[in-house]
Amino acid sequence: MSAFDQELDASGLNCPLPILRAKKTLASLSSGQVLHIIATDPGSVKDFDAFAKQTGNELIESREEGGKFHFLIKKA
Amino acid sequence: MEEKKLAIIATKGSLDWAYPPFILASTAAALGYQVQVFFTFYGLQLLKKKLSLEVTPLGNPGMPMPMGMDKWFPVLGMALPGMQAMMTAMMKDKMKKKGVASVEELRELCQEAEVKLIACQMTVDLFDMDTSAFIEGIEYGGAATFFEFAGESDICLYI
Numbered sequence: 001m002s003a004f005d006q007e008l009d010a011s012g013l014n015c016p017l018p019i020l021r022a023k024k025t026l027a028s029l030s031s032g033q034v035l036h037i038i039a040t041d042p043g044s045v046k047d048f049d050a051f052a053k054q055t056g057n058e059l060i061e062s063r064e065e066g067g068k069f070h071f072l073i074k075k076a
Numbered sequence: 077m078e079e080k081k082l083a084i085i086a087t088k089g090s091l092d093w094a095y096p097p098f099i100l101a102s103t104a105a106a107l108g109y110q111v112q113v114f115f116t117f118y119g120l121q122l123l124k125k126k127l128s129l130e131v132t133p134l135g136n137p138g139m140p141m142p143m144g145m146d147k148w149f150p151v152l153g154m155a156l157p158g159m160q161a162m163m164t165a166m167m168k169d170k171m172k173k174k175g176v177a178s179v180e181e182l183r184e185l186c187q188e189a190e191v192k193l194i195a196c197q198m199t200v201d202l203f204d205m206d207t208s209a210f211i212e213g214i215e216y217g218g219a220a221t222f223f224e225f226a227g228e229s230d231i232c233l234y235i
Contacts, residue, residue, distance in 0.1 A: 014175040016103040020185055023106035041175070054107045 002061065004036035004072060005029060011040045011068065018044045019051050022073065026057060029075045034060065037071040044069055080104075083226035084113045085234045089121030091129035091164060091179070096235050097122070098182035104231075105189035113186075114222040116196035120203075123195055123210045127179055130164040142166065187213055194221060 008025045010018035018039045026035055037048070045062060048071045052059035061072040082104040086097040097119075101111045115123055122129075133139050133154045153159070171178070177185075186193070193214045200207060200216065207216075215221075226232050 012175045014177070016099050016106070017175070017177050020102055020106050051107065 002072060003034065005033040007036045007038070009038045010044075011038055013039070014041050015043050015047065019047055022048070022051070022071075023055075026073065026075050031075055033075050035073045035075065037073065039069045039071070040067070042069070044071075048073070079108060079110045081225065081229040081231075082109045082111045083222070083229040083232045084111070085222070086113055086115045086119035086122060087117050087235065089118030089129065091131040091167060093235065094122050094127075094129050094179045095182070097233075098179060098186055100233065101191045102182055102185045102189060105186065105191050109230075111186075111189075111191040112194060112222075112225045113191060114194045114196065114217075114226075116199050120195060120199050120205060120210075122179070122183070123193065123214055125209060125211050129179060130160055131167045132160045133163050134160070139163075183211070187211075192225075 006025060006029060008021055010021050013021070018037065018041055022035065022037050029035060039048075041047075045064075048062060049059060051057070052073060056076040058074040058076065059071065060074050061070070063070055082101070084097050084101060088094075097113055101113050104111050121127070131139075133141065193211075194217050195207075195210060195214050197216045197218055199205070
């Protein structure tokens, strides 16, 4: 797993909370910094992909590990 | 990039129907949309400070019932006193267990994200609603107010 600047654990939260929390946390980062998000909502895989496409933030990594979903998003 | 716009009309005042407008509005705001929600008729219940939203199994054949309850209590059984309160309690419990946000939480997130919430003035007058019972930070307006924004929107939903 690549380096990241901040971590957000959205485990146990359901749609749309992981996206809303991620958006909020990203707002506190500076451009170029990376946010690591952990989620358990299976819908978050497609949602974070769509979130990145629509907001211009880059989804660097999206993978499943041990029943949890991990995302790395680089702030635009 | 020009901000996209989402306009929603929220017309329903039950627990289940409270979710679509607030979920879509908060998510759209997170995606960078400018959002306005116009609350009319029963939708005004969603703006009360103290929400007392319920869900009813009556006349709702699509509602998934736990423990085969629909077989034990067919249609008329759903009209039994206490049934609505029980279904509401069960639904809230299930949502909590599954990590689904409460309506209050989603509404707060909408307000934080500067989603504009507009209460239909005509409905307020019609039902003699007490505006002090509504949350702070909302606006009051009519159909023309809605169209001012909706006419320029990219997405317009009636819920």
